[in-house]
Amino acid sequence: MIRIIFPLLVGFATLLGATAHAQSGVQLADNAPDSYTVVRGDTLWDISGRFLRQPWRWPEVWRLNRDQIRNPHLIYPGQVILLDRSGPWLTIGQRVGAQDGGIRPRIYTEALDAAVPSIPLQVIEPFLNRPLVVDQPRLEGSATIIATETSRVLTGSGDTVFAKNVDPDTEVWHIYRPARPLEDPLTRETIAWEAAYLGTARVTERGNPTTLEITSAVEEIGVGDLMMPSETPSVFSYAPHAPEQDVEGRIIAIHRGVTETGRLHVVALNVGEQDGVERGHVLTLYRNRGVAEYTGEDGKETYQLPEKRYGLVFVFRVFDRVSYALVMESDGQVTISDAVRKP
Numbered sequence: 001m002i003r004i005i006f007p008l009l010v011g012f013a014t015l016l017g018a019t020a021h022a023q024s025g026v027q028l029a030d031n032a033p034d035s036y037t038v039v040r041g042d043t044l045w046d047i048s049g050r051f052l053r054q055p056w057r058w059p060e061v062w063r064l065n066r067d068q069i070r071n072p073h074l075i076y077p078g079q080v081i082l083l084d085r086s087g088p089w090l091t092i093g094q095r096v097g098a099q100d101g102g103i104r105p106r107i108y109t110e111a112l113d114a115a116v117p118s119i120p121l122q123v124i125e126p127f128l129n130r131p132l133v134v135d136q137p138r139l140e141g142s143a144t145i146i147a148t149e150t151s152r153v154l155t156g157s158g159d160t161v162f163a164k165n166v167d168p169d170t171e172v173w174h175i176y177r178p179a180r181p182l183e184d185p186l187t188r189e190t191i192a193w194e195a196a197y198l199g200t201a202r203v204t205e206r207g208n209p210t211t212l213e214i215t216s217a218v219e220e221i222g223v224g225d226l227m228m229p230s231e232t233p234s235v236f237s238y239a240p241h242a243p244e245q246d247v248e249g250r251i252i253a254i255h256r257g258v259t260e261t262g263r264l265h266v267v268a269l270n271v272g273e274q275d276g277v278e279r280g281h282v283l284t285l286y287r288n289r290g291v292a293e294y295t296g297e298d299g300k301e302t303y304q305l306p307e308k309r310y311g312l313v314f315v316f317r318v319f320d321r322v323s324y325a326l327v328m329e330s331d332g333q334v335t336i337s338d339a340v341r342k343p
Contacts, residue, residue: 044075149161192319275321
């Protein structure tokens, strides 16, 4: 795909005037280099971490138009990132090996997937377009597998299944099984059901029931499993930014059902669209240190210990009352019930 990129992005308007004031709180990292050459595998978060103490604030110091910041597929391996310490500002210099000395628009022929992403896409890719959350364990009238061709209890890739309530306009379906309720850790209210992704099926013959072939399977698929229309693959290209309003949430689940995790692992939060959360939001992690009991001259006393701020998460998929985030920074283990708030 042909993309026109300005090496110094001079052609784009600078950020809104307020950005200059926002920069006053941006601090350079210790030993920040004057320049860095982008290599394959880099993320914008990692690159910015070489220059800034708070890498997620890179949109405040890139000289880009605000609309472009939210879709930052502008940087490719081989380009040089330059640091102007007067701002600070981060700008894009010439590619390594460039022969001309001028600064002017250049035409690069690149695949979109060659661009440097905000965060590691290979980690979150399985979560971008598969069913993750449903409002109730069995959606009324949902497409449901009712039989298999060989009458086997469980089937896999390449097998034929039959399903009811299949939308006639949908060819490809995701197969899932509601695995567990997602509960608010404080109220114990079930706020959604997390769907266990099982595989994908394609319609081969319309009818009642409809015939489908299982095209991929990560687990065995059986009678009673549910189906959702396959969503268009999502390209995640959102830059990190803080919520405009206060957010008060908790970690309610960790991928694969464990109780603790760490950096570059996926967690589920009990806040979503109705709480003002959107893709690209960065939230701060706080650890609950619990309660301390002290017995002294005045008898037994109880103290609620202060929370510890220990990391950051990057929200990449949002539902009504639930969102999914990637742990980007963590000083210690990330645990269910830990708090998330606006930075």
